[in-house]
Amino acid sequence: xxxxxxxxxxxxxxxxxxxxxxxxxxxxxxxxxxxxxxxxxxxxxxxxxxxxxxxxxxxxxxxxxxxxxxxxxxxxxxxxxxxxxxxxxxxxxxxxxxxxxxxxxxxxxxxxxxxxxxxxxxxxxxxxxxxxxxxxxxxxxxxxxxxxxxxxxxxxxxxxxxxxxxxxxxxxxxxxxxxxxxxxxxxxxxxxxxxxxxxxxxxxxxxxxxxxxxxxxxxxxxxxxxxxxxxxxxxxxxxxxxxxxxxxxxxxxxxxxxxxxxxxxxxxxxxxxxxxxxxxxxxxxxxxxxxxxxxxxxxxxxxxxxxxxxxxxxxxx
Amino acid sequence: xxxxxxxxxxxxxxxxxxxxxxxxxxxxxxxxxxxxxxxxxxxxxxxxxxxxxxxxxxxxxxxxxxxxxxxxxxxxxxxxxxxxxxxxxxxxxxxxxxxxxxxxxxxxxxxxxxxxxxxxxxxxxxxxxxxxxxxxxxxxxxxxxxxxxxxxxxxxxxxxxxxxxxxxxxxxxxxxxxxxxxxxxxxxxxxxxxxxxxxxxxxxxxxxxxxxxxxxxxxxxxxxxxx
Amino acid sequence: xxxxxxxxxxxxxxxxxxxxxxxxxxxxxxxxxxxxxxxxxxxxxxxxxxxxxxxxxxxxxxxxxxxxxxxxxxxxxxxxxxxxxxxxxxxxxxxxxxxxxxxxxxxxxxxxxxxxxxxxxxxxxxxxxxxxxxxxxxxxxxxxxxxxxxxxxxxxxxxxxxxxxxxxxxxxxxxxxxxxxxxxxxxxxxxxxxxxxxxxxxxxxxxxxxxxxxxxxxxxxxxxxxxxxxxxxxxxxxxxxxxxxxxxxxxxxxxxxxxxxxxxxxxxxxxxxxxxxxxxxxxxxx
Numbered sequence: 001x002x003x004x005x006x007x008x009x010x011x012x013x014x015x016x017x018x019x020x021x022x023x024x025x026x027x028x029x030x031x032x033x034x035x036x037x038x039x040x041x042x043x044x045x046x047x048x049x050x051x052x053x054x055x056x057x058x059x060x061x062x063x064x065x066x067x068x069x070x071x072x073x074x075x076x077x078x079x080x081x082x083x084x085x086x087x088x089x090x091x092x093x094x095x096x097x098x099x100x101x102x103x104x105x106x107x108x109x110x111x112x113x114x115x116x117x118x119x120x121x122x123x124x125x126x127x128x129x130x131x132x133x134x135x136x137x138x139x140x141x142x143x144x145x146x147x148x149x150x151x152x153x154x155x156x157x158x159x160x161x162x163x164x165x166x167x168x169x170x171x172x173x174x175x176x177x178x179x180x181x182x183x184x185x186x187x188x189x190x191x192x193x194x195x196x197x198x199x200x201x202x203x204x205x206x207x208x209x210x211x212x213x214x215x216x217x218x219x220x221x222x223x224x225x226x227x228x229x230x231x232x233x234x235x236x237x238x239x240x241x242x243x244x245x246x247x248x249x250x251x252x253x254x255x256x257x258x259x260x261x262x263x264x265x266x267x268x269x270x271x272x273x274x275x276x277x278x279x280x281x282x283x284x285x286x287x288x289x290x291x292x293x294x295x296x297x298x299x300x301x302x303x304x305x306x307x308x309x310x311x312x313x314x315x316x317x
Numbered sequence: 318x319x320x321x322x323x324x325x326x327x328x329x330x331x332x333x334x335x336x337x338x339x340x341x342x343x344x345x346x347x348x349x350x351x352x353x354x355x356x357x358x359x360x361x362x363x364x365x366x367x368x369x370x371x372x373x374x375x376x377x378x379x380x381x382x383x384x385x386x387x388x389x390x391x392x393x394x395x396x397x398x399x400x401x402x403x404x405x406x407x408x409x410x411x412x413x414x415x416x417x418x419x420x421x422x423x424x425x426x427x428x429x430x431x432x433x434x435x436x437x438x439x440x441x442x443x444x445x446x447x448x449x450x451x452x453x454x455x456x457x458x459x460x461x462x463x464x465x466x467x468x469x470x471x472x473x474x475x476x477x478x479x480x481x482x483x484x485x486x487x488x489x490x491x492x493x494x495x496x497x498x499x500x501x502x503x504x505x506x507x508x509x510x511x512x513x514x515x516x517x518x519x520x521x522x523x524x525x526x527x528x529x530x531x532x533x534x535x536x537x538x539x540x541x542x543x544x
Numbered sequence: 545x546x547x548x549x550x551x552x553x554x555x556x557x558x559x560x561x562x563x564x565x566x567x568x569x570x571x572x573x574x575x576x577x578x579x580x581x582x583x584x585x586x587x588x589x590x591x592x593x594x595x596x597x598x599x600x601x602x603x604x605x606x607x608x609x610x611x612x613x614x615x616x617x618x619x620x621x622x623x624x625x626x627x628x629x630x631x632x633x634x635x636x637x638x639x640x641x642x643x644x645x646x647x648x649x650x651x652x653x654x655x656x657x658x659x660x661x662x663x664x665x666x667x668x669x670x671x672x673x674x675x676x677x678x679x680x681x682x683x684x685x686x687x688x689x690x691x692x693x694x695x696x697x698x699x700x701x702x703x704x705x706x707x708x709x710x711x712x713x714x715x716x717x718x719x720x721x722x723x724x725x726x727x728x729x730x731x732x733x734x735x736x737x738x739x740x741x742x743x744x745x746x747x748x749x750x751x752x753x754x755x756x757x758x759x760x761x762x763x764x765x766x767x768x769x770x771x772x773x774x775x776x777x778x779x780x781x782x783x784x785x786x787x788x789x790x791x792x793x794x795x796x797x798x799x800x801x802x803x804x805x806x807x808x809x810x811x812x813x814x815x816x817x818x819x820x821x822x823x824x825x826x827x828x829x830x
Binding site: 387388389391392395396398402403404405406407408409413416417418420421425426427428429430431433474 | 693695696697698699700701703704707708710711713714715716717718719
C-alpha cells in the first residue's frame with residue numbers, strides 16, 4: 001500500500017475519531033438524548049418532525065437533547081445514519097419518520113426503543129414481532145369509511161381515477177384497500193401512476209379525462225406536486241378526493257391524517273418508554289386521528305350539498 | 318487471390334470508386350499512387366471491409382466476400398493505418414501488444430494473454446533490425462516514437478500470416494530518417510513472404526524499389542497498366 | 545474508544561458493499577469508456593430480485609446469483625440497444641434505468657421487509673465482526689477475479705476495446721460483443737451490490753438506488769487518485785467515501801447540504817488530480 005493511501009486513511013480516521021470523541025456526551029442521568037431519522041423532506045414528514053419535537057420538549061423540558069438527521073431520500077444514507085446512531089451510546093431512544101427510516105433503524109438497533117410515525121403498514125414490515133423494540137403511530141386511514149362518504153356525497157360517480165406513485169409503499173397499500181372498498185360500493189376505477197414529480201402532470205391529465213373524480217392516497221410525490229394536480233382537475237371540472245395533502249384548499253373532500261398529531265403521539269410513546277419504563281411491545285400501535293374536511297368552495301363549484309346523514313361526521317372549511 | 322469485379326463505391330452523388338477491376342496475387346507488392354481524394358483509401362476500405370461496395374464483387378480465391386464484415390475479413394486481410402496509434406493499444410506494453418496480436422488466429426479464451434508472446438520475433442525480426450526495439454518490450458507502446466510504433470504495428474499485423482497486407486500511408490507521420498528505416502524494414506520483411514502487399518504512398522521515389530506493380534487512381538478510376 | 549469501533553465497522557461494511565458498484569463504474573466508464581446510467585437501475589433490480597427470491601424461500605446465496613443474472617441480462621439489453629439499435633450510450637442507459645424502475649417495483653414491490661427470511665448474514669449475527677469479514681472476503685474475491693480476468697486473452701481484448709476499437713476489429717474480434725460483455729459484467733456487479741445491500745439492511749425499497757451512481761463515481765475517483773490496481777483500489781475508494789460521509793453525519797452537517805458536499809468532493813479530487821498531473825508532466829505520456 002502506498003504511503004499516500006495510508007496517510008489519507010489514517011487522516012480521515014483521525015478526524016472521525018476526534019469528532020466522535022469530542023461531540024459525544026457520556027450518557028447522563030439528567031439528560032435524555034433522542035436520535036431522529038427522517039427519510040426525506042416532504043411536507044407531511046416535516047409535520048411529523050415538528051409534532052414530535054414540540055411534544056417531547058413539552059414532556060421532558062430542557063432535559064432532552066435531539067440529534068436530527070435526514071437521509072434525503074437515500075437508503076444508503078439512512079443506513080449510514082442508523083449505523084452512526086447505533087454507535088452513539090448516549091442516545092437512549094430513536095424516532096423514525098417514514099418507512100425506510102424505521103427499516104434502517106430496525107436493522108441496526110435491536111435493544112434501545114424506537115418510535116415511528118408516517119408508516120402505513122407496521123405489521124407487514126415485521127416491526128411488531130416478539131420482543132420488538134419498536135412502536136409508533138401509523139398513518140393508515142380508515143379507507144372504507146372514506147369511500148362510503150364519497151358514495152354518499154357523489155352518488156353519481158361511477159368511475160374514479162386513482163392517482164399515486166407506485167413506488168411509494170404507503171400509497172400502494174392504501175390504493176389496494178381503496179380498490180377493495182370501491183369494488184364493494186360498485187365504483188369502477190383506473191390506475192394513474194406517476195413515478196416522479198415530473199410525471200405528475202401527465203398522470204393527472206390522464207386521470208381527469210377518464211373518470212368523474214380523482215382519488216389520491218397519502219402520497220409524497222403527488223402531494224409535493226399537488227398545485228398542478230389541482231389546476232388540471234379544476235380545468236376539467238373534476239373533483240379531487242385526497243387522503244391528506246398539505247394543501248388545505250383544493251380537494252373537495254380530504255380525509256386528513258394529521259401528521260403533526262402523529263408526531264405528538266410518537267413523542268408520547270417515546271416518553272412512556274423512556275420515562276415510565278413501559279416495554280415497546282406493551283404499547284400498542286396508535287392509529288391516527290383523522291378528520292374529514294370538506295371544502296365549501298368546492299361544494300359550491302360542483303353544486304353539491306352535504307346530506308343530513310353526514311353533517312355530524314364532517315367539518316367544513 | 319483477391320479479385321475486384323466491377324466495384325463501385327458511391328457516397329450519394331459522389332462516385333468515390335468507379336468500376337474497379339483488378340486482381341492481386343500472392344507475393345505482389347503494389348504501390349498505389351494518386352492525388353488526395355482520388356479514392357486510394359476508399360479502395361483499401363472496400364478491400365478490408367470498412368466499406369461495403371455499392372455494386373460489384375470482391376472475391377477471395379473465387380469466393381465472394383463482399384458482404385463479410387471487417388472483423389471477419391481481418392483473419393486474412395491485415396491493415397496498417399497512417400495514424401501510428403491505430404494499430405496498437407497505447408497504454409499496453411510492446412510485449413502485451415504483440416501477445417494480443419496472436420489472438421487474430423484463434424479465439425480469445427481465459428489463458429493468461431502474455432503467454433502468447435511470440436518469442437521468436439525477438440531473435441528473428443527485432444534483433445537483426447539493430448534498432449534496439451527488443452529492449453523496449455516492457456514499455457507502453459504509446460511511449461515509442463512513431464517510426465518504432467509503426468514497425469511493431471506491421472509485425473503485429475502479419476503475425477497470423479494474412480493473404481494480404483494493406484499499408485495506408487504508413488510513413489506519412491514519420492520524419493525522413495524513420496521513413497527510410499521503415500521502408501527498408503518493409504522491404505526486408507515482405508520479400509520472403511508469400512503474402513501480397515498494397516501500399517498507398519506519396520513518397521513514390523523512395524518506395525519505388527519495393528514494388529513490382531504500380532497502380533494510379535484518378536478521380537475514382539484505377540489504372541493498373543503501369544507495371 | 546468503545547463507541548468509535550462500531551462506527552468504523554459500519555463504514556467498512558458499507559464501503560465493501562459500495563466497492564462492487566465502484567468496480568462496476570470502473571469497468572463501464574473507465575475500461576470501456578461507456579458511461580452507463582443503468583448501473584443505478586440494476587442496483588435496484590438486484591435488490592428486488594433478491595428480496596423476491598428470499599420471500600419465496602430461496603437459498604440466500606442462490607438469490608444473490610439470481611440477482612446477478614438479472615443484472616447481467618439488463619446490462620446485455622443496454623449493450624444491445626447501443627450496439628445493435630445505435631442508441632447513444634447515455635440514452636441507452638437512461639432508457640434502461642427508467643424501465644428498470646417499473647420492473648423492480650413489480651418484482652420487489654415499492655417496499656418490502658425480509659422479516660425472518662434467512663440471509664447470508666443471519667447465521668452470523670452473534671459476532672459483530674463476522675458480517676464484516678464475510679463482506680470483505682466477498683469484495684476481495686470479486687476484485688481478484690477481475691484482476692485475473694484482465695490478464696486473460698479475453699480480458700486483454702476487453703481492455704483494448706475501450707481504448708482502440710479499430711484495433712480490436714483488426715484482430716477479427718467483435719467490438720459490439722466486448723462492449724456488451726463489459727456491460728453484462730458491470731451490471732451483474734451492481735445487481736450483486738443491490739442484492740447484498742437488501743440482505744444486509746433487511747428490506748428492499750424502490751428508492752434504494754437513489755444517489756448510488758454519484759456515490760460510486762466519487763468512490764471511483766478517489767480510487768483513481770490512489771490507483772495501484774484499480775480493482776483493489778475500488779475497495780479503498782469506496783471505504784474512504786463512506787468515511788467522509790460518516791464524518792459529515794457525525795458533524796451533523798445540515799442534511800440538505802450533503803449532496804453539495806459530495807459534489808464538492810468530486811471537484812476537489814479533480815483539482816488534486818490535475819495538480820498531480822502537472823507535477824509529473826513529461827514522465828508519463830500515456
